Amino acid sequence: MKRKLGQSGAPASPPTDEPVATPQADEGPKVEQAEQKQEKKQPKHDPSFAELGLDPRLVQAVAKQSFEKPTLVQRKAIPLALQGQDVLCKAKTGSGKTAAYVLPLLSGILKRKSTDSTPFTAALILVPTRELADQVFKAIELFSTFCSKDIQAAKLTENVSDAVQRSLLSNVPDIVVSTPSRAWHSINAAGLSLEKLQYLVLDEADLVLSYGYDEDMENISRALPKGVQTIMMSATLSAELDTLKGIFCRNPTLLDLNEKMGAEDEKLDQFYVKCSEDDKWLIAYLIFKLQLIKGKCLIFVADIDRSYRLKLFFEQFSIRSCILNSELPINTRIKMIDEFNKGMYDIIIASDEKSEIFGDETAGEEASKKQKEKAESDQPSKKRKTQKDQEYGVSRGIDFRNLAAVVNFDLPTSATSYQHRIGRTARAGRTGMALSFVIPKELYGKHKPTSLRSCENDEKILAKIIRQQAKQERAIEPYNFSKKEMEAFRYRMNDALRAVTKVAVREARTKELRQELLRSETLKRYFEENPAELSHLRHDGELGRTTRTQAHLKHVPDYLLPKEGKKALSSQEIGFVPFRNADAKKRGHKRGKPSGRSFKVGGKKRDPLKTFKVRRKP
Numbered sequence: 001m002k003r004k005l006g007q008s009g010a011p012a013s014p015p016t017d018e019p020v021a022t023p024q025a026d027e028g029p030k031v032e033q034a035e036q037k038q039e040k041k042q043p044k045h046d047p048s049f050a051e052l053g054l055d056p057r058l059v060q061a062v063a064k065q066s067f068e069k070p071t072l073v074q075r076k077a078i079p080l081a082l083q084g085q086d087v088l089c090k091a092k093t094g095s096g097k098t099a100a101y102v103l104p105l106l107s108g109i110l111k112r113k114s115t116d117s118t119p120f121t122a123a124l125i126l127v128p129t130r131e132l133a134d135q136v137f138k139a140i141e142l143f144s145t146f147c148s149k150d151i152q153a154a155k156l157t158e159n160v161s162d163a164v165q166r167s168l169l170s171n172v173p174d175i176v177v178s179t180p181s182r183a184w185h186s187i188n189a190a191g192l193s194l195e196k197l198q199y200l201v202l203d204e205a206d207l208v209l210s211y212g213y214d215e216d217m218e219n220i221s222r223a224l225p226k227g228v229q230t231i232m233m234s235a236t237l238s239a240e241l242d243t244l245k246g247i248f249c250r251n252p253t254l255l256d257l258n259e260k261m262g263a264e265d266e267k268l269d270q271f272y273v274k275c276s277e278d279d280k281w282l283i284a285y286l287i288f289k290l291q292l293i294k295g296k297c298l299i300f301v302a303d304i305d306r307s308y309r310l311k312l313f314f315e316q317f318s319i320r321s322c323i324l325n326s327e328l329p330i331n332t333r334i335k336m337i338d339e340f341n342k343g344m345y346d347i348i349i350a351s352d353e354k355s356e357i358f359g360d361e362t363a364g365e366e367a368s369k370k371q372k373e374k375a376e377s378d379q380p381s382k383k384r385k386t387q388k389d390q391e392y393g394v395s396r397g398i399d400f401r402n403l404a405a406v407v408n409f410d411l412p413t414s415a416t417s418y419q420h421r422i423g424r425t426a427r428a429g430r431t432g433m434a435l436s437f438v439i440p441k442e443l444y445g446k447h448k449p450t451s452l453r454s455c456e457n458d459e460k461i462l463a464k465i466i467r468q469q470a471k472q473e474r475a476i477e478p479y480n481f482s483k484k485e486m487e488a489f490r491y492r493m494n495d496a497l498r499a500v501t502k503v504a505v506r507e508a509r510t511k512e513l514r515q516e517l518l519r520s521e522t523l524k525r526y527f528e529e530n531p532a533e534l535s536h537l538r539h540d541g542e543l544g545r546t547t548r549t550q551a552h553l554k555h556v557p558d559y560l561l562p563k564e565g566k567k568a569l570s571s572q573e574i575g576f577v578p579f580r581n582a583d584a585k586k587r588g589h590k591r592g593k594p595s596g597r598s599f600k601v602g603g604k605k606r607d608p609l610k611t612f613k614v615r616r617k618p
């Protein structure tokens with residue numbers, strides 16, 4: 001199907017009279033020219049938001065967000081978009097791509113409305129997941145705070161009937177945010193009109209085809225009028241982007257803004273632990289029970305069962321966590337991300353079910369064939385009792401705020417997927433840490449109860465990840481735990497693992513879904529009137545008695561801890577991962593070097609014993 005899209009080369013009715021840019025033909029020199037022209041025009045200092053030519057009401061809204069100055073992608077993309085150019089932009093995760101396309105879009109609509117108030121849908125923003133649609137919609141609301149009367153936006157990813165959708169769209173929103181499938185459905189069944197569309201945005205553009213939206217994209221391309229300005233955003237480039245570029249863009253300007261990371265500027269510390277299958281569980285228990293990682297954490301696992309397994313395992317030790325997966329209703333998922341961002345939870349366990357289909361630029365034909373087959377087999381089956389949402393995904397684009405660490409409990413199956421997962425932390429100038437568990441080939445399949453098929457190739461994937469990160473001048477370093485000190489905790493880990501049986505996992509999965517029904521809209525008013533009862537609705541509550549209760553596991557007795565304290569579990573200190581790199585610079589903190597001091601973060605003094613440690617390979 002993807003090739004079919006590629007073969008067509010251009011939509012039945014091309015979006016413009018201008019020649020459609022043939023992929024790769026003149027791309028190289030054009031990029032350079034565009035960049036050079038910009039260099040000449042640029043003032044000596046980096047321009048402020050006001051100097052970018054945006055509507056003053058938007059500049060005011062940006063100031064309200066406390067954005068001091070535009071990020072690189074915003075500085076480069078906003079002027080081009082305001083000039084009406086098609087832009088294909090690659091910039092790193094968390095670099096502010098959303099504002100880079102939302103602001104010029106809003107500015108253009110406001111400018112037109114100052115002379116012509118005819119209502120029509122002027123912009124369509126397509127994103128691969130419903131979570132992302134919600135996030136982009138909220139960003140539009142925030143940026144249009146001071147012009148809310150002039151800008152109407154709608155998102156089409158709610159679970160509503162066609163009749164309700166039609167009535168919502170009868171208000172003729174200026175901007176529509178949607179996944180491709182819902183957009184196409186609404187064009188057919190709910191009266192979405194693209195007749196006068198001026199702007200088309202594809203966010204996480206390289207993913208829209210991988211997600212199986214090929215046919216929808218092809219249909220949408222045919223429904224577009226001529227002359228639509230297209231903006232494509234992504235953190236990684238892939239063959240899919242060429243296909244889309246050929247279909248939707250008119251001679252686009254390519255902004256490849258992969259900022260190389262010098263050690264000084266690096267805000268993300270990356271580590272991997274090579275360990276056996278059961279040691280993964282042991283180390284995870286130690287990290288979270290002894291709070292070796294400080295702050296909020298996102299743990300990625302390979303599938304839904306695994307997420308419940310880990311949550312139930314953590315519950316044995318009274319470690320609270322919540323789960324995100326494609327089975328949960330969209331409202332629950334969005335609410336959970338919101339609450340996590342508000343600081344209600346510390347740990348989210350997310351199943352990255354689409355990891356395989358993200359594609360890997362380093363993978364061969366054979367591998368991508370397999371990925372495609374897996375994606376197809378993931379399509380909803382009538383036999384399946386619970387329906388997975390095909391439009392679920394949190395490893396791409398979702399802005400988890402102040403996330404201190406990403407833990408790849410199960411390594412993804414591609415380097416691209418890794419890049420996006422770790423991009424959930426160290427966003428918008430903050431610092432973060434990524435830790436990945438890797439099963440060496442010789443240890444794979446040795447501990448049946450915890451073995452996972454996708455881990456068979458962990459070492460190969462790690463090699464690809466190391467190469468990929470090296471290209472960006474980033475390093476991923478080994479991290480070792482002291483085996484001797486860990487042993488004292490092993491029987492507890494085994495006790496807990498034994499209690500988390502397959503039956504317990506199945507029951508927990510059903511129970512969680514049932515609980516989500518209880519948390520439904522019908523109870524909303526009751527809880528508005530009885531806010532104290534809300535604690536029962538926390539998503540990180542215990543899934544209850546699906547596992548054996550083992551009270552003795554809930555605390556760590558002193559005699560288990562090494563005499564030297566937690567720090568003896570790993571040697572050589574790397575220091576706390578602070579949120580702001582500026583602090584690190586001030587105190588002369590160097591990555592990988594022990595500082596041996598306590599740090600002040602957010603006004604509080606940190607205990608150096610509670611820091612994350614690393615031992616480098618000799």
Ligand SMILES: Nc1ncnc2c1ncn2[C@@H]1O[C@H](COP(=O)(O)OP(=O)(O)OP(=O)(O)O)[C@@H](O)[C@H]1O
Nearest residue numbers: 067069070071093094095096097098235397399428
């Ligand atoms: N100019 C700015 N100054 C400060 N913070 C900013 C600025 N622009 C964006 N941000 C913040 O940076 C964070 C990341 O932005 P955004 O989600 O747009 O990144 P992204 O590049 O789209 O990431 P991804 O590739 O993961 O989708 C958001 O919390 C946003 O509010």
